[in-house]
Structure formats: C-alpha cells, structure tokens
Amino acid sequence: MQKWWTIMLFVMAFPCIYLCMNRVFHATVMCITMNVAIMLIFLYAPTEKMQGIVQKIFYFHVSSAITMFFAFFLVCVASIMYLWKNSDWWDTIALSAAEIGVVFCTLVLITGPLWARPIWGTWWSWDPTLTLTLVLWLIYVAYLMLRIETYDPKRARFAAILGIIGFVDVPLIRWSVEKWRTLHPKPVLIQEGGTTGLTSAMLLTFLVCLVAFLLLFFYLLRERMSVVQSRHALEVLRHDIDELCVG
C-alpha cells in the first residue's frame, strides 16, 4: 500500500514541475530522460529468461498505459471542473488531454498485440482487459469526434459528460487485470501485498521510462493547449474584424 502512495505522489508531482519549467528546458529534460530510458532498456535492464528480448516491450507498453490512464483521469477532472465553473481553460485541458490520451491508448493497443503474438501465439484475444481497453479507445475517439474543430458550448458540455462517464472504464480495466482470469498477465509492477515482481534493475529502468513518458505527456499537453487557445483567439479576432467591416 505504501508503494502505491509513493507512485501516486510521484505522478502528482509532475504538474508542479510542469508549472516551473519553461518550454525549452522542459523539452531538453524530456529528451535527456528519454535517451537515458532507451539506454537503460537496451544496455542495463536484464533480458527476461522466459520471454527473452521481446519482454523489453514491457517498458514502453506499461509506461504508455499509465500515461494514458493519467491523461483520461485529467480529462475526467477537467470535465467536472468545466461543468462546475464553465471556464474555457478547463475545457481546453480536457480536450487536449483526451487527444493525447487517445494517442497513448493507440500505442498500447499496437504494442500489446506485438508483444502477445510471440508469447500467447495470437495477435488478439477478446478477453475482458483487451476488450475494455478497445472500448476506452472508442469512447475517447467519440469524444474527439464530438469536438471537431469549432468551439460550441453545447458540444463541449456533451463531451464533458462523455469524458466523465468514459473514465468509469479505467478502474474496470485495472480490476479486470487483477481479478479476472484472462490471457493478460496479472500486474507485475505492484503485486498483492505491495511487493513488486520486477528485479531492481528492471524496476529502475521502468521508473525512468515512466518519468520520460510523463514528461512527454506534459510537453504534448502544453503544445496541444496552445493550438486550442490560438484557434479560439483566431475565432474571436475573425468575429471582431467581421463586425468592424459590417459596421
């Protein structure tokens, strides 16, 4: 349980770091961390005896999955705040995090079958974990389709409700990994009783990967929010010019 809290605190510290960093510094730190992560994966982390080299997909597959869960958690929180405060800023966060969450979810859905084929002997199985992850991807793709291009408060409110309801799928995925008997392996990072199934070298490599992916997530979030804000400013400016021309 203590390990869970350590990881939660570790993840929650990132928004603070994000606020303190400027764009160039953030990008530099992210690139360095990503390079260190790749070096650790291929030069430091031991090769797993049963699965062989293909097990190294684990580092990016699980990091992508945790980043995806965090992105959708942010969509849920920002959507609640948007419905409560009716502030465009929260809506911008929700929309940006949803798009990045879909990108990471797509990576999870691609790297999963590439890992599964040599280990399970099949690309895909309709077991609860995999199916629920696909459903999660479809929910947030629907969210993005609701929000195509122009800003419409009515669509934004509908999307916010979908963003909140869609997040219900996330604990279901976690629960399915732990409790259902499926092809998907049980959690190795944190097992029952708070122990880990990874060696110390594997755990260190994984944590560096996770930091790199979270830094990448916040970098992408910053860029995507800037696009949404610029688009909104353009719409306002165009409206002002039209009014002046008509006047």
Place this chain on the structure above:
Amino acid sequence: MKNFWYLFAAYSIIWTALCVYMIRLSQKNKELQVELRNLRAQLERILTK
C-alpha cells in the same frame, strides 16, 4: 535474438507515431501563430483607418 523483429516493430511504431504527432502539433502551432499575427495586423489597419 529470437523475436527481435517484434521488439523492433514495437519501438519503431512508437517512435514514428510520437514523432509524427509532435511534428504535426508544432507545425499547426506555427501556422496558427502566423495567421494570428496577420489578423492582428489587419485589425490594426482597420482601426487606424
């Protein structure tokens, strides 16, 4: 080195997808900034007339 190609494919796809997404975002950002600058200049011209 059994199953190396699966590992290679997974990492290639991840890096290609992330690079394409980052470049697309950065280009979109630049285009929008140029468009914003042009519109602001246009608005200024209208206001000074």
